[in-house]
Every structure is written in structure tokens, then in C-alpha cells.
Amino acid sequence: MPEITFRQAIHDALVEEMRRDSSVFLIGEDIGTYGGAFGVTAGILDEFGRDRVWETPISEETIVGSAVGAAIVGMKPIAEIMFMDFLTLVLDPLANQAAKVRYMFGGKATVPMVVRMPSGSGTGAAAHHSQSLETILMHIPGLKVVAPSTPYDAKGLLLSAIRDPNPVCFVEHKLLYKTKGEVPNGEYTIPLGVADIKREGTDLTIVTSEIMVHKSLSAAEDVSKEGISVEILDPRTLLPLDVDTITNSVMKTGRLLVVHEAVKTAGWAGEIMASVSESPAWDYLDAPMRRLTGKDVPIPYNRFLERAAVPQEEDIVREIQAIVSNQY
Amino acid sequence: MGSNKINAAYDNEETTDARKKAAELGLTNEDLVSMYEVMVEIRHFEEMATTLYGLGKVHGTMHLSIGQEAVAAGAGFTLQDKDYLINHHRGHGHFIASGADVNKMMAEFLGKETGFCHGRGGSMHIADVTANNLGAQGIVAAQIAMAPGVGIAIKMRKTDQVALVIFGDGAANRGVFLESLNMSSIWDLPVVYLCENNHYGMSAEVGRVSGKVPFKDRAEALGIPGYFIDGNDVLAVYEFMKNAFSHARSGSGPVFVETETYRILGHSKSDRNLYRTKDEINQWKEKDPIIRFRDLLLEADIITVKQVDEIEKKMAKVIEDAVEFAENSPEPNIEDVMEWVYA
Missing domain, CATH: 3.40.50.920 (Rossmann fold)
Known part of the structure; x- marks a missing residue:
């Protein structure tokens, strides 16, 4: 099996799913030409254009709020929050809308969206760009929280997350991006909720x-x-x-x-x-x-x-x- | 310091001749009468809500729109079935005006299984996503943050739909107001922003808590056409909403319409009206949008006094029937409390 990086595995999952499903799109800051703060989305704008890669102003709450709006009407948005620390800025659309509209609308709304968020310390980025806030998300019924450790898991879990009909928070530890591991050619998925x-x-x-x-x-x-x-x-x-x-x-x-x-x-x-x-x-x-x-x-x-x-x-x-x- | 009063001229001309205005807008006499009927229906729904609350039949709270019916009717008549409605917590009127079944609304209000949300949402969260009613949010301005996403979906699918997002003056002071309008502006999204300025965010008088009113200048500053109109003139609301929808539908980008109206009742059931005078409330009762429209229709001989009485009785009956439907409906099963957390 070929060895690829964690970053590449996530990139490949995004690209493969965008090719497969035209309702999948990316939304976030600096995800276009810059390629995202950690380079995960490099090249995706070139292949898919601005109709599929919505590069936003610095407006986290409305990035995730928009993902909720698009998901309710049947799209499959993948939002990127540059650092998990910015979770504090997007908790309202995540906790109060994404997680709850299905329930409070009596099962009539479905919110198939993913929010990717780089987590963790180790890069000298100090207190505003290094946190691990998974527990906050785990306390909100209606959300799913995925946190992979290997390239193989990252790719298979991200494909499942995008296809999942629920809002999924996808946590990517930033020290993992450069790590390598075996990832098979061709499609595979890993079910959510399985250790x-x-x-x-x-x-x-x-x-x-x-x-x-x-x-x-x-x-x-x-x-x-x-x-x-x-x-x-x-x-x-x-x-x-x-x-x-x-x-x-x-x-x-x-x-x-x-x-x-x-x-x-x-x-x-x-x-x-x-x-x-x-x-x-x-x-x-x-x-x-x-x-x-x-x-x-x-x-x-x-x-x-x-x-x-x-x-x-x-x-x-x-x-x-x-x-x-x-x-x- | 915030200015004390909204002191700007309306962008609309006051409707004084219903026939003339209807001809300009392409509305038939039947259209005008059904617009009036909807306003009366909303009023009866809201009055029944307070009655039921007084009788101890309502478990939760509610936010009523008495005095604001012209905004709901003007917007509701513009909205087409294919368009999306993204609403706020004081939303009964908009849902009724956009064609929602009042039986299911009343059942939801009473928390019954037959309600739009099977009793899980209540008054504040009525939704019917299958009918493009994307529901009401209880967090002030949350729906404003969602609107660009609906606009993106429309744009990606290349349809001629419009996303209508409704919010109050209180929401216009939330940070997402700027984020959302800016995003819709840079991408020319088909979003119509309808600000229902009813003068109060709970007890906060709009002029006291806003650096400058009306808010339309904020939209203009972000490159979005903004209008400030009389929200108690239903034909003016219809006219501006119709133009806003045409603009958005044609791919020309978002529009902001601010309607000045007044919340006659308190914010919710806890409100004792300590922050405003009876005189002020009475002055606005003189501008009651339903009476204004009724008088215009009578003057233009579009409707008779007899018809007015009949409509009154008809709508009272519609709402009484809704209550009967709701009261005869079952409560949700306790065993189903965990249903619908996940898809």
C-alpha cells in the first residue's frame, strides 16, 4: 500500500467526494489559492472553481451558520475553522442550530455537514491556537465528533463523515498533518462510532x-x-x-x-x-x-x-x- | 449616543388609493381581499394565543405579532412556493401568511403530536422544511447567519429561488448581521433581508441601543440596496418586497428592506410594559395596519361592511377550529423522547 501523509489523506477524501457528489462544497477562510492554513485544500480551487470552494471573509459564525443553512436545503457543506480554538466563535450555529434543528423541527430537517477543525498544541502558537476542545462538542446531543490518529483512519472516517446525514465535527491534530501511513488506493470508508x-x-x-x-x-x-x-x-x-x-x-x-x-x-x-x-x-x-x-x-x-x-x-x-x- | 427616535422619511409613498395601487402592482380585488383576510387570520391566531395562555392551556411562552400583520402579509404574498423562508421567534404571522396550516400551528403551540414539529419545537420553532419553511430560530439573529448558505445552495443549483430571511431590530445589532450581509454582498447571493423594526428588542428601544437608525444605511454601507418603509402599509410592504424579490431572483444580489412597525403587546408573557408609556402604545394602536387596510378597501368599494363582518366571523371560526383540532390531538408518546436527535 502506498504511504501518504495525514494531510494528503484528508485532501484526497475531500477531492474524491467532491468529484463523486456535486452537492459537496468547501467553505472557509484562505482555503483557495493559499490552500488553507495547513495546506489541506491546496489545489482544490484549481480543479473545482469558486462554485465549489467558497473562500470567505473572517466571519466564523456565518461560515458555520451558512453551512447549516445550505445543509438544511440538501447540500453537503464542509466548513473549515482554521483553528479549533475558534470553536468559541461558532458554537451558536453548531450547538444551537446544527445540532438541534432536526429535533426541534420534529425530525423534518436533516443537517448533513462537516466542520473540520485543527486541534492541539506543539507548534508554539500559544493559548489562542493550541487548544483541544473536543469535550465541549461531546456535550451537545445532535453532533458527532470524529478525531482520527492515522492517515488511513482520517480518509475513511472523513468520507463517512461527509456522507453522514448529521453534523459531524472532524478534529485534526495539527502535529499529525506531516505523519505518514499506509492508505490503499481506491475507495473505502470507516464507520463512525467504531473504535x-x-x-x-x-x-x-x-x-x-x-x-x-x-x-x-x-x-x-x-x-x-x-x-x-x-x-x-x-x-x-x-x-x-x-x-x-x-x-x-x-x-x-x-x-x-x-x-x-x-x-x-x-x-x-x-x-x-x-x-x-x-x-x-x-x-x-x-x-x-x-x-x-x-x-x-x-x-x-x-x-x-x-x-x-x-x-x-x-x-x-x-x-x-x-x-x-x-x-x- | 444613540439617537432617540427613528427620524427618516419612508422610501414608499403612503397608499391612499387601494384601486390605483393595486393596478400598479398587478393585484386583483380578490388578491386584496385575501391579503386582508390573512391579516385578520393572524390577528385572531395571536389573540387566541393570549386567551389560551390565560386559561392555563399553554405550557411555554410565546412571542406575538399583534400590530405587525402588514409585514407578514406583504412578505407572505410575495414569497412563492419554491422560495425559502428563514424566520425568527416572533414568526406566527409570517407562517400563516405563507400558507401554513393553522391547525398544525395551533397543535404545535399546544405541544401536540399533530403539530408541525410533533410538539418538540413549540411556538418559537415552527418549521415545515418540506414546504421550504426552514423554521424559526430562538437565538436572535441565528437565522441571519444561516441565510448566505441557503443563497449559496440556490446559486450552486442555478435555480431562480430566493431566500427570505426575517429578523427584528434587535437582531440588527448582532455581529452576524454584518458578517451575513457582507457575505451575501460579495457573492451577489439571492437573499432578501427583511428587517421587521418593531421598535423594541424586548425592552430595548431601538434608538437607545443603536448608533444610527434606520438600519438601511448599514446595508448600503456593505453595497446592498437598502429601503426604509412604512411596515403598517401592507401594499407598500408588498410593493417593496416584490421589487426586492425580482432583484434577487434576477441574479442581481441581495436586498435589504426595513419595515417600521410596532409591537403592541409585550415581548413575551413576562413583560409588564415598564419601559414604555400607555400613550405610546395607544398612538400606535391608532395606526393599526388591519384597520388602515380595511378603511382603504372600504373607501375604494373593494369590500363592504358586511363582508368585513363576514371575514371577521370566518377567521374567528378558522382559529376556533384550529384550537379544537389541537385540543383533540394526542400528546407525544413519552417513549419517543429520544427520537430525531440523529438522522
Whole structure:
């Protein structure tokens, strides 16, 4: 299978679906000649023209509001919000219109739209361009939240997201754009709401997503030398959550660590742990469930401080060792 | 400081001769009578809403449009079936004027399964997407942010539809007002912006909270033709909306029409009218759009006093029947509470 970057996988999914379905269009800032802040949409304007690539003024609320309007009348808009931090500017159309019109109109409206949003820290962009705000979206019934970690998942999930009849928030960790992975030629989709085991193991389950999947995989490789067998489970879709796959894994390993970059308080690690605690997997736990998350702090600018604000591979190694040796 | 009063001349000429105006606009006498009927129907619907509330039959709140019927009728008669309506929370009148079934509206108001939204939306969220009524938003100005997207869809499909978005003076001070008008302007989108300036955003008097009124100057500043007209003159509203729709339909881009009218009742049921005087309300009652239009039709011998009485009775009956339909309708099933969260 050819190896392509995460950025290319998303680009390819957009282009292939735009070729297949003339109701799909892009809307967002600097997505034309510039190619988007992270280069994902480079070249798409050339192929499809301004009738399919609506390059907007800096008007986030109306970008997403317009996506809702277009979706209700049967189009399939894909909006790009340049940074997930700008979620605060688009929460009204997302939370109050996209997520709710189907319900409050008694099932008569359908809102098939995608909002792409680059997330996460690690680029020295400081507190306004580095956040991981997935939990805010997970708290809104009516939305779906997808957060891939590999090029393969990104492409297959994005195609499903575009074809899904519901509003889907598609979270792209910006450190993943340059990462590579195998992606088959030809069309394939990955269903939303299905988790994936990224590494099989028997001693501890790590539930994690986006860039933290890769940090956790490296950590798992490290501790394997000590004879610790770690299972890494990537939910891929945070809403709806594949709780069964998570609880099955915990029943197998008897230990759970949740790792995410988002801040700790009211982060989605709590949701995973609560789901396990109210499931039959509770009886299989050999150790307290633990979470390793971003600190409750805005993302700082200085590189050392920025690194210290979110979990690193060595933190994950330390946490795995603590849990399996009952020294937490 | 905001100016205290809307102090601008109307862009329309006052309608003084219904026959002459109708001839100019291509309206028949039957058209005029049905316009009048719709205004009376809206008034009866809104009055019945307060009655039902007083009887304790309404679970939620409501936002009524008594005094604003000319805007609804003028716009509703312009809107064609193929056009999209994107509405606000004080929207009963626009829906009735665009042909919505009052039985289903009343059922929705009472939260019944037979309502337009199966009792999930209520008074504030009546919608009928299959009939191109894209519903009413409860967040002030949310519908303004949605409008360019509907315009984009129309443009991509190359149809001759128009998106009509209706909002109040309160919404014109939200940030998305600028974003949306600007976007529609740069792309020449087929959107008609109808600002229903009823003088109050809840208790906020428009002149007190706006740097400059009327708002049409804001549209002009963004390259959109803007008009400020008498919203209690139904034929003037119809005339300007008709022209606005022709402009948008022909691919010439958006139009902004601001209609000055007045909210006779309070904002919602919690309103005790502490922020305005009885005199002010009474002055506007003198300009009642239904009485104005009735008198014009009587003067022009388009309608008789007897017909006026008959219409009154007919519409009272239509609304009473709607209440009967709604009251005899079942409540939604509790087991269905989770239905329609996702498609």
C-alpha cells in the first residue's frame, strides 16, 4: 500500500467526494489559492472553481451558520475553522442550530455537514491556537465528533463523515498533518462510532486519541522491554463513543489508563472512566482507573512550558509502570 | 449616543388609493381581499394565543405579532412556493401568511403530536422544511447567519429561488448581521433581508441601543440596496418586497428592506410594559395596519361592511377550529423522547 501523509489523506477524501457528489462544497477562510492554513485544500480551487470552494471573509459564525443553512436545503457543506480554538466563535450555529434543528423541527430537517477543525498544541502558537476542545462538542446531543490518529483512519472516517446525514465535527491534530501511513488506493470508508485497537496487549488498556495514540504506542513499545503488555485503543469517534469495545478491552486487561491532550477537569477521560465504572468491566478492574491529561492551564508559548503542559511519552511510560506495579 | 427616535422619511409613498395601487402592482380585488383576510387570520391566531395562555392551556411562552400583520402579509404574498423562508421567534404571522396550516400551528403551540414539529419545537420553532419553511430560530439573529448558505445552495443549483430571511431590530445589532450581509454582498447571493423594526428588542428601544437608525444605511454601507418603509402599509410592504424579490431572483444580489412597525403587546408573557408609556402604545394602536387596510378597501368599494363582518366571523371560526383540532390531538408518546436527535 502506498504511504501518504495525514494531510494528503484528508485532501484526497475531500477531492474524491467532491468529484463523486456535486452537492459537496468547501467553505472557509484562505482555503483557495493559499490552500488553507495547513495546506489541506491546496489545489482544490484549481480543479473545482469558486462554485465549489467558497473562500470567505473572517466571519466564523456565518461560515458555520451558512453551512447549516445550505445543509438544511440538501447540500453537503464542509466548513473549515482554521483553528479549533475558534470553536468559541461558532458554537451558536453548531450547538444551537446544527445540532438541534432536526429535533426541534420534529425530525423534518436533516443537517448533513462537516466542520473540520485543527486541534492541539506543539507548534508554539500559544493559548489562542493550541487548544483541544473536543469535550465541549461531546456535550451537545445532535453532533458527532470524529478525531482520527492515522492517515488511513482520517480518509475513511472523513468520507463517512461527509456522507453522514448529521453534523459531524472532524478534529485534526495539527502535529499529525506531516505523519505518514499506509492508505490503499481506491475507495473505502470507516464507520463512525467504531473504535480501533491500535496495539493488542494483556496487562493494561490505554484509551487515547489523535497525537496521543502515537505517544502511547511509543510508550507501549518502551515498556514491552520490561515485559509489560499494553493494549492501545483509539475510539476514533468520540461522539458517539464505542463503549462496548472499551469495556471489552478493560475486561481483558483489568487496568485502564486514559490519555488525552485536553485539560483534565471535565475532560473526556472522565466520561470513559464513568462508562467503565457503570459497566460489567468494573468487576474486572485490578487497579484504580487513571487518567493522564493536559494540565488545567492555557497552552503556554515557551517550548519547554508548552511541552510540560501536555502528556509526553515519558509521562505515559511512568504512568503505565505505576499502574501495573500498584504504585499510583 | 444613540439617537432617540427613528427620524427618516419612508422610501414608499403612503397608499391612499387601494384601486390605483393595486393596478400598479398587478393585484386583483380578490388578491386584496385575501391579503386582508390573512391579516385578520393572524390577528385572531395571536389573540387566541393570549386567551389560551390565560386559561392555563399553554405550557411555554410565546412571542406575538399583534400590530405587525402588514409585514407578514406583504412578505407572505410575495414569497412563492419554491422560495425559502428563514424566520425568527416572533414568526406566527409570517407562517400563516405563507400558507401554513393553522391547525398544525395551533397543535404545535399546544405541544401536540399533530403539530408541525410533533410538539418538540413549540411556538418559537415552527418549521415545515418540506414546504421550504426552514423554521424559526430562538437565538436572535441565528437565522441571519444561516441565510448566505441557503443563497449559496440556490446559486450552486442555478435555480431562480430566493431566500427570505426575517429578523427584528434587535437582531440588527448582532455581529452576524454584518458578517451575513457582507457575505451575501460579495457573492451577489439571492437573499432578501427583511428587517421587521418593531421598535423594541424586548425592552430595548431601538434608538437607545443603536448608533444610527434606520438600519438601511448599514446595508448600503456593505453595497446592498437598502429601503426604509412604512411596515403598517401592507401594499407598500408588498410593493417593496416584490421589487426586492425580482432583484434577487434576477441574479442581481441581495436586498435589504426595513419595515417600521410596532409591537403592541409585550415581548413575551413576562413583560409588564415598564419601559414604555400607555400613550405610546395607544398612538400606535391608532395606526393599526388591519384597520388602515380595511378603511382603504372600504373607501375604494373593494369590500363592504358586511363582508368585513363576514371575514371577521370566518377567521374567528378558522382559529376556533384550529384550537379544537389541537385540543383533540394526542400528546407525544413519552417513549419517543429520544427520537430525531440523529438522522
